[in-house]
Every structure is written in structure tokens, then in C-alpha cells.
Amino acid sequence: MDISRRAFVKATAVALASAAAAGSLASMTGCAGGGSGSTGAASGGEGQKHTAVCRFCGCGCGVICEVKDGKLVSVTGDPENLSNKGLNCVKGYYLGKILYGDDRLTKPLIREDKATKGTDEGLREATWDEALELVSAKLKETWKADKTRLAFWLSGQQPITEGYACAKFIKAGLLSNNVDPNARLCMASAVVGFMNVFQTDEPAGCYADLDNADVFVTWGANMAEAHPMLYSRLTARKLSGKNVKHYDLGTLRTRTSVSADTVMLFKPNTDLAIANCIANYLVQNKKYDEAFVNDHLQFKQGTENIGNATDDGYDASDVGKTVDAVSPITFEEYAARLAPYTFEYTSELSGVPAEDLKALALEFADPDKNIMSLWTMGVNQHNRGTWMNHNIYNIHLLSGKIARPGCGPFSLTGQPTACGTAREVGTFSHRLPADLLVANAQHRRYTEAIWDLPEGYLDAIQKPGMHTVKIFREMSKGNLDFLWTAHNNWAQSMPNLTRFLGQGDKKGIFDTFIVVNEVYPTLSTQYADVVLPVAMWVEREGQFGNAERRTAVFEKAVDPPGEAKWDLWAFMEVAHRVLDGEQIDGKDAFDHLFGFVYDKGAHDFKNDGRETNRLLWEEYRIFSNPDMNERAKAVNDDADGKFEAKLKMEAKQLAPYEKYLAHHGMTWPVRNVDGKWLETHWRFADGKQADGFDEVGVAKYGKQGQANNLSFYKSANMKPSVVFRPYEPPAEEPDGEYPFYFCTGRLLEHWHTGTMTRRVPELDRALPEALLNIHPNDASKLGVKDGDLVHVKSRFGEFDIKASTAGRTEPQEGIVFAPFFAEETLVNLAVQDTYCPLSKEPDYKKTCVSITKVEG
Numbered sequence: 001m002d003i004s005r006r007a008f009v010k011a012t013a014v015a016l017a018s019a020a021a022a023g024s025l026a027s028m029t030g031c032a033g034g035g036s037g038s039t040g041a042a043s044g045g046e047g048q049k050h051t052a053v054c055r056f057c058g059c060g061c062g063v064i065c066e067v068k069d070g071k072l073v074s075v076t077g078d079p080e081n082l083s084n085k086g087l088n089c090v091k092g093y094y095l096g097k098i099l100y101g102d103d104r105l106t107k108p109l110i111r112e113d114k115a116t117k118g119t120d121e122g123l124r125e126a127t128w129d130e131a132l133e134l135v136s137a138k139l140k141e142t143w144k145a146d147k148t149r150l151a152f153w154l155s156g157q158q159p160i161t162e163g164y165a166c167a168k169f170i171k172a173g174l175l176s177n178n179v180d181p182n183a184r185l186c187m188a189s190a191v192v193g194f195m196n197v198f199q200t201d202e203p204a205g206c207y208a209d210l211d212n213a214d215v216f217v218t219w220g221a222n223m224a225e226a227h228p229m230l231y232s233r234l235t236a237r238k239l240s241g242k243n244v245k246h247y248d249l250g251t252l253r254t255r256t257s258v259s260a261d262t263v264m265l266f267k268p269n270t271d272l273a274i275a276n277c278i279a280n281y282l283v284q285n286k287k288y289d290e291a292f293v294n295d296h297l298q299f300k301q302g303t304e305n306i307g308n309a310t311d312d313g314y315d316a317s318d319v320g321k322t323v324d325a326v327s328p329i330t331f332e333e334y335a336a337r338l339a340p341y342t343f344e345y346t347s348e349l350s351g352v353p354a355e356d357l358k359a360l361a362l363e364f365a366d367p368d369k370n371i372m373s374l375w376t377m378g379v380n381q382h383n384r385g386t387w388m389n390h391n392i393y394n395i396h397l398l399s400g401k402i403a404r405p406g407c408g409p410f411s412l413t414g415q416p417t418a419c420g421t422a423r424e425v426g427t428f429s430h431r432l433p434a435d436l437l438v439a440n441a442q443h444r445r446y447t448e449a450i451w452d453l454p455e456g457y458l459d460a461i462q463k464p465g466m467h468t469v470k471i472f473r474e475m476s477k478g479n480l481d482f483l484w485t486a487h488n489n490w491a492q493s494m495p496n497l498t499r500f501l502g503q504g505d506k507k508g509i510f511d512t513f514i515v516v517n518e519v520y521p522t523l524s525t526q527y528a529d530v531v532l533p534v535a536m537w538v539e540r541e542g543q544f545g546n547a548e549r550r551t552a553v554f555e556k557a558v559d560p561p562g563e564a565k566w567d568l569w570a571f572m573e574v575a576h577r578v579l580d581g582e583q584i585d586g587k588d589a590f591d592h593l594f595g596f597v598y599d600k601g602a603h604d605f606k607n608d609g610r611e612t613n614r615l616l617w618e619e620y621r622i623f624s625n626p627d628m629n630e631r632a633k634a635v636n637d638d639a640d641g642k643f644e645a646k647l648k649m650e651a652k653q654l655a656p657y658e659k660y661l662a663h664h665g666m667t668w669p670v671r672n673v674d675g676k677w678l679e680t681h682w683r684f685a686d687g688k689q690a691d692g693f694d695e696v697g698v699a700k701y702g703k704q705g706q707a708n709n710l711s712f713y714k715s716a717n718m719k720p721s722v723v724f725r726p727y728e729p730p731a732e733e734p735d736g737e738y739p740f741y742f743c744t745g746r747l748l749e750h751w752h753t754g755t756m757t758r759r760v761p762e763l764d765r766a767l768p769e770a771l772l773n774i775h776p777n778d779a780s781k782l783g784v785k786d787g788d789l790v791h792v793k794s795r796f797g798e799f800d801i802k803a804s805t806a807g808r809t810e811p812q813e814g815i816v817f818a819p820f821f822a823e824e825t826l827v828n829l830a831v832q833d834t835y836c837p838l839s840k841e842p843d844y845k846k847t848c849v850s851i852t853k854v855e856g
């Protein structure tokens with residue numbers, strides 16, 4: 001087996017004349033409309049065209065794939081997809097090339113000797129049959145012996161129907177909740193924030209807000225690198241609108257800061273205080289929207305001084321068990337809690353000048369200003385990530401700046417379908433499809449009805465399973481026998497890799513039977529016992545759901561190489577084998593759960609990929625359209641009225657599969673009005689009271705006095721919660737031994753662990769290596785010059801990296817930054833796995849480290 005996996009890591013110094021490297025606002029984003037990325041073959045525009053969606057970031061840009069002679073020859077922006085209207089960034093244009101790296105996996109691989117784990121050696125080619133039999137036997141053995149010792153780790157990059165089928169197989173077939181997605185590392189704090197505030201996980205705004213805002217506030221979101229298409233809409237609005245302002249808050253100066261009128265660099269975690277300071281100003285000066293507050297809000301406080309989830313015992317500790325608790329308070333009590341957050345105190349704590357804090361507070365105090373807040377990992381990957389989501393909602397709710405065009409808190413999603421799959425179909429350890437929870441008996445009854453399971457069947461999974469960090473911590477301790485991962489690269493992306501890959505106790509990873517579905521050799525395949533080679537992106541049909549609730553289908557355009565197969569097929573083949581001989585309600589278990597996509601008894605799907613996808617979609621769609629199914633309707637219409645599904649489920653309605661193809665994507669809820677399927681742009685706004693729907697994007701929005709048009713249909717008493725959340729410090733603070741904060745993140749050209757983008761020569765050349773960005777004063781104190789190799793060490797682990805004072809991000813003194821795309825510079829060996837106790841999302845942004853120059 002010849003895996004030339006290192007070949008692609010070769011660094012050349014040639015920089016791509018990528019827009020990313022240019023200075024001007026318009027070109028800085030790397031965005032352009034109508035351009036095309038040729039994949040090498042001639043692109044004359046005469047090939048076969050297929051509609052698709054970019055498989056990288058949560059912007060969810062529509063693209064058109066052009067195919068000639070069975071090869072993807074060009075990718076261009078899709079003008080008919082309303083999320084991007086033809087715009088793409090540089091990664092979008094080179095999308096086609098990600099399919100054609102030299103070392104695509106084309107045959108199943110099996111490891112004979114566990115001792116070779118963690119090396120390039122030891123995997124041999126196998127037939128699909130042999131690999132599937134082995135995986136099935138190991139899964140079944142673990143399942144029968146002790147099903148707490150198996151786990152699945154899935155992804156916000158896994159297409160919707162594939163995630164839905166996996167959730168059904170694991171939750172109903174295996175009766176296990178040990179499944180979690182990589183979205184736990186990413187959107188979990190946002191999700192818990194949504195649920196706590198609105199009791200529903202749904203972004204209220206849409207991308208059109210970017211074209212209508214008067215003020216943009218980026219709260220530690222580097223949109224220029226991470227959401228380039230949306231950033232180009234932000235800068236376009238700033239250049240064309242009158243007096244449009246941008247406040248960029250963060251711990252680093254980034255490419256996003258370039259367009260800002262005011263850059264507010266704060267000390268890590270003091271964003272909590274900054275938001276409270278704005279709320280305090282609004283409250284003390286009676287500058288909040290009184291009608292909105294009286295009609296629509298309730299006030300609460302929660303458990304405080306919650307410590308840090310650094311150790312295993314945290315969740316079971318006294319404070320760990322109560323972190324979710326909240327209790328009602330009056331508006332006056334809320335005001336009193338805010339009172340300490342004066343401009344002076346907050347300025348001293350955060351390092352942000354008081355006049356900048358006041359300027360931002362005055363924007364929120366102005367009833368005529370439309371303000372859009374945008375945030376991503378700076379807020380979510382935070383030891384108080386859920387709290388920080390609250391604090392942003394708090395100021396938007398107090399000022400009534402929500403649910404109208406150009407105005408609202410907008411939680412940006414990172415991955416292409418973290419919303420659509422991980423959050424919507426329920427691949428989290430505590431969820432069922434469509435916002436439903438395993439712990440809620442009514443939710444289980446409803447799910448049982450749709451899946452035709454006997455009443456009470458899902459009571460076996462009422463306890464949430466292991467969340468992501470726990471899965472890997474348990475593996476490191478030898479408590480996991482079987483792990484199957486797909487659409488992620490955990491051996492590079494998980495925090496505190498040292499715990500299970502490095503100098504830590506390696507026992508667990510050697511003893512766990514690990515299956516990895518992959519398209520290229522990665523660090524994770526180095527630890528796999530079986531590697532299943534899979535079809536990538538448009539080598540099969542799939543669906544993504546982006547940050548503005550837009551669901552879109554990407555069509556199959558080309559065949560997968562060699563023996564690579566659809567992930568879904570592999571999962572179902574194993575499900576078939578593992579459930580063989582099992583019964584549900586006296587019927588064959590596999591047939592009962594998945595027979596509808598198969599010809600009876602056959603191992604091949606009923607029809608082509610389109611029909612399999614459509615059948616799975618139509619079943620998933622019942623969750624939000626209960627009238628489609630008698631049993632679901634009966635539970636929904638429950639006579640004792642305990643389950644208010646009718647209102648709550650329909651409010652997330654989805655359309656029939658073919659509508660998404662015809663419309664190049666639609667934003668949910670998609671409502672049938674007089675026989676036409678219409679999408680919804682703003683949530684909670686202008687709806688008929690209590691029916692949960694907007695007027696389908698028709699604007700009738702006043703800037704004030706809008707209170708009567710709002711419907712927070714799922715919130716308790718129809719009122720979202722303002723929860724007071726104080727400032728509490730980061731999990732670790734710099735000291736003599738570890739004097740720097742280490743922040744990690746992303747840069748434009750590369751996607752996460754670099755497995756795809758580093759195989760595109762143009763992107764690889766543009767950003768060939770990961771560097772540690774450091775403030776010039778810190779560098780000179782350490783005697784470090786640009787290009788010097790330094791040793792970075794934390795309480796968790798260590799690695800070497802070259803230092804640079806001239807990087808694209810410019811940290812404040814005392815903070816250093818590095819991206820995590822380079823496997824040869826494995827920064828996550830040193831990143832803490834302390835997580836937000838409410839969301840269990842790790843804080844990748846502020847591990848304390850020491851830095852020393854490597855001599856010689």
C-alpha cells in the first residue's frame with residue numbers, strides 16, 4: 001500500500017496572487033462574482049452543468065459544477081442561489097480540485113497489527129466485503145457485550161439525509177445515544193444559547209440583514225478569513241450605505257479589523273463585561289425599548305462562580321450538576337446586577353477605552369439604528385461560551401433590535417451543514433430530529449410514532465450519551481472498544497491531543513477498534529483499524545443547511561474514484577449486518593427501520609442516489625409536517641394537550657425534496673400557501689400571533705412600535721429570557737510559568753485540518769505553513785526574530801512552530817495566535833480541553849503557554 005501522504009505537505013514559497021493577500025476592502029475577501037476555478041482541464045463552458053453547494057464554510061454558497069468527459073472541469077458561483085447570488089471566495093473557485101489529489105483513498109484498508117497505529121505503515125488493502133464484515137463483527141460484539149463502550153463521532157459536514165439515517169440507526173437501531181458531531185466543538189454554545197433564550201434552535205435573521213444594517217458589530221468573528229462571502233456583503237454595504245459603522249471586537253487585530261471604524265481589542269473573556277456594560281448603560285439611562293421589554297421579555301439569573309470543566313469529575317460535581325439552573329428575577333433586580341458594569345470599571349477590566357465602550361452603547365441606545373451583531377468561535381469556544389451568547393442576546397432584546405431587516409443578533413455557523421445536519425436531524429448525544437430531546441417523554445413518543453416503534457421503545461435512550469470531549473477522554477482511559485468517525489479528522493482537530501495521541505496514556509487508542517470513513521490519508525486514518533474510502537462532495541448527491549436556514553441540494557456530478565463508495569451505503573451495509581436477526585415489534589429490525597429505501601432483501605438502494613435521498617428526506621420531513629403521517633398526527637393532536645407539537649413542529653416546516661432542487665435552496669420554514677411553497681426570511685417577526693410563521697419575507701416592519709407584530713412562538717409564555725450572566729475569568733490566566741495566552745483559529749485559504757485545501761496547489765502555495773503570530777514587543781523580549789523556531793508549551797502539551805511578527809493576525813501583547821491547518825505543526829497537542837460547562841464546547845482560544853526560542 002503506497003500512501004504518499006507527505007507529498008502534499010511540501011511547502012513552496014510562491015504566494016498565490018490570491019485576493020486574500022491584497023489590501024483593499026473589496027479584494028481582501030477573495031470574493032468575486034462570476035469567476036471560475038478551472039480544475040486543470042479546459043473549461044469552455046460547454047460541459048454538463050450540475051447545481052451544487054460549496055462544501056466548505058457555513059456561508060453555504062451555491063455553485064455550478066461543469067463536467068466534461070466524466071471530470072469536474074470548473075466551479076462557478078450560482079446566481080440563482082439566494083444566499084450568495086453568484087459570489088464565491090477563493091476556496092469556492094478551487095473546489096473542483098479537492099476531488100483530484102494524487103492520493104485519494106480508493107480501496108478499503110485494514111490494519112493487522114495494533115502496534116503500527118500512529119504511523120504511516122500497517123494498513124493493507126482489502127475488499128469491501130472483508131472490511132464491512134470486520135466492522136460489523138466488531139460493532140456487534142461491542143454492542144452485545146456493553147453498549148456504553150461504543151461511540152460514533154459525526155459532523156457538520158455530513159449531508160442531511162446521511163446524518164438522519166445515522167441518527168435513526170444509532171438511536172433506534174442500536175438504542176444508543178453515544179453519538180455526537182464535531183459541531184460540539186463549534187456551535188454547541190450557540191445552540192444552548194438559542195434554547196435557553198428562545199427555547200428553539202433557530203437563527204432569527206438572514207443574510208439580507210447584511211445589506212440593510214446601519215451598524216455592524218463583530219464579536220470576535222474573523223469574517224474576512226472565515227466567512228468571506230458574507231464579509232464581502234458587509235464591506236459592500238459599508239461602502240455603499242450612508243454612514244454605516246463597523247465595530248470590530250476581539251482579542252486580536254485581524255483582516256476583519258481592516259473595514260472597522262473602531263477596533264476594540266479586549267482582554268480574553270472581558271467580552272462578557274463589555275456586553276453587560278452596554279446593557280447597564282441602556283438600563284440606567286432608560287434607553288431600552290420599554291414597550292418591547294414589557295410586552296416580550298422575562299428576566300432570569302443562573303448559577304454563578306461555576307469554576308472550570310478541566311477535570312473529568314466536573315459534570316458530576318455539585319456545581320457541575322447545577323450549571324443549567326436559572327430562576328426568575330425582576331427587571332429591577334436585573335438592573336441591580338448590571339450596575340457594577342460602568343464604563344470605568346469595564347474599561348479597566350477589558351483594556352478598551354471608555355469612550356469606545358460608550359460609542360457602542362450609544363449605537364444600541366439609538367432607536368433608529370439597525371444593528372447586526374455577528375459572532376462565531378471567539379464567543380462559542382469560550383469557557384463561558386453559552387453565557388456570552390446570552391449577553392449578546394440581552395442587549396439586542398433590551399433595545400428591541402431583533403427580527404427585522406438589518407437588525408438582529410446573528411450567530412454565524414462555521415460548517416456547511418452544522419445547522420442542517422448536526423442541529424436539525426439530531427446527531428447530538430442529547431437530541432432527536434427537529435429540536436427534539438431524548439430526555440423529553442413527549443418528544444420520544446412523537447419520534448416513536450414517526451419511526452413506527454412501539455410506545456416506550458425509545459425510553460431506553462432517555463439519558464443523553466457521551467458528548468465529544470467525553471468520548472475522547474474515555475478512549476484515552478481505555479473505556480471505549482469501538483469508535484466510528486466520518487467527515488472529520490479528530491486526531492488533528494480535537495483539543496488536548498496529548499491526552500490520547502502524545503506523551504499521555506496511549507493505551508486507549510491502541511485498544512479501541514477505530515473505523516474512519518475518509519477521502520484522503522489523514523492523521524486520523526493513521527490511528528484507524530479500518531479505513532473506508534468514500535465518495536467526496538459531488539461524487540454523490542447530498543444536502544446542506546447553512547447559517548441562514550437555507551437547505552440546498554448538491555447534485556451528483558461525477559463518479560467516485562476506484563472503489564470509493566457513498567458514506568451512507570457503508571453505514572447501511574453495516575446496519576444491515578449488525579441488525580441481522582434482531583426484531584422490532586416482531587418484525588425484522590433493519591427492514592422495519594430502513595426497508596423503505598431498499599428493494600426487499602437486496603443490499604443495494606431501491607433506486608439511484610436521488611430516490612434514496614428523497615425517500616429519507618420525506619420521512620425526516622414528517623417531523624415538521626405531522627399531518628403527513630397518521631401516527632405522528634395522533635401524537636401531535638394529543639387530547640390531553642401536553643405536547644404542543646402542532647404549533648411547534650409546523651413552525652419549522654420543510655418542503656418536498658424536489659422543491660429544493662427547483663429553487664436552488666430554500667430557507668425554512670417553507671410553507672405551503674395556496675399550493676405554492678414559500679420560504680421564510682425573518683423569524684419571530686410580523687407573524688400572525690401564535691401561529692409561528694412570518695409573512696414569508698414580506699416586509700411590514702416598523703423601526704419602533706413593532707411589538708405587536710412579534711411572535712416568539714416557542715418561548716415559555718411567548719417571552720424570550722434575558723438571563724444575567726456576569727464576567728468570570730478564563731479557565732487559565734497567564735503567570736510566570738505560562739505567561740502568554742495562546743489563541744488558535746483559521747486563515748482564508750485552508751479548511752480546518754488542511755486535508756483538502758492543502759492538496760490544491762494554488763491554495764497550498766498561497767499559505768504553505770502555519771506560523772505563530774506574536775506581538776513585536778513580545779518577540780524582542782524573547783529574543784525571537786521572524787522565522788525563528790520556537791517551542792510552545794502549555795500545561796497540556798507542547799509543539800514547535802516558526803514565529804512571525806508580520807502575520808495576517810496581529811495579537812495584542814501577551815497573546816499569540818496560530819492556525820490549526822498544518823498536521824506537521826500540531827498545535828492541538830497543547831490546547832486545553834476545558835469546556836463551557838453548559839454546552840460542553842472546548843475553549844480553543846485561550847490556553848496559557850510559555851514560548852522559548854529553539855537554539856541551533
Ligand SMILES: Nc1nc2c(c(=O)[nH]1)N[C@H]1C(S)=C(S)[C@@H](COP(=O)(O)OP(=O)(O)OC[C@H]3O[C@@H](n4cnc5c(=O)[nH]c(N)nc54)[C@H](O)[C@@H]3O)O[C@H]1N2
Pocket residue numbers: 057058186219220221222223225226227249250251252254267268269270271376377378379382413414415743744745746747748749750751752753845846
Ligand atoms: N477559511 C476558513 N473558513 C472557515 C473555516 C476554515 O477552516 N477555514 N472553518 C469554518 C468553521 S467550522 C468555523 S467554526 C468558523 C470560525 O470562524 P471564526 O470564529 O471567525 O474564526 P477563528 O479563527 O476560529 O476565531 C478567531 C477569533 O476569535 C476571537 N477571540 C479570541 N478570544 C476571544 C474571547 O475571549 N472572546 C471573543 N468574543 N472573541 C475571542 C478573536 O478575536 C478572533 O476574531 O470558520 C468557518 N470558516
Ligand SMILES: Nc1nc2c(c(=O)[nH]1)N[C@H]1C(S)=C(S)[C@@H](COP(=O)(O)OP(=O)(O)OC[C@H]3O[C@@H](n4cnc5c(=O)[nH]c(N)nc54)[C@H](O)[C@@H]3O)O[C@H]1N2
Pocket residue numbers: 155157182183185186187377381414415486487488489490492493494495517518519520522534535536537567744745746751752753754755756820827828831844
Ligand atoms: N486549534 C483549534 N482546533 C479546532 C478549532 C479551533 O478553532 N482551533 N475549531 C474546531 C471547530 S469549530 C471545528 S468545526 C472542528 C473541525 O474539525 P474536523 O471536522 O475534525 O476537521 P476537518 O478538517 O473539517 O475534517 C473533515 C474531514 O472529512 C474528510 N472528508 C471530506 N469529504 C468527505 C466525505 O464526503 N465523507 C467523509 N467521510 N469524509 C470526508 C476530509 O478529508 C477531512 O479530513 O475543528 C475544531 N478544532
Ligand code: SF4
Pocket residue numbers: 054055056057058059060061087088089090091092093227228229230
Ligand atoms: S468557502 Fe464559504 S465563502 Fe467561500 S465559496 Fe465556500 S461557502 Fe462561499
Ligand SMILES: [Mo]
Pocket residue numbers: 185186187414415
Ligand atoms: Mo466550526
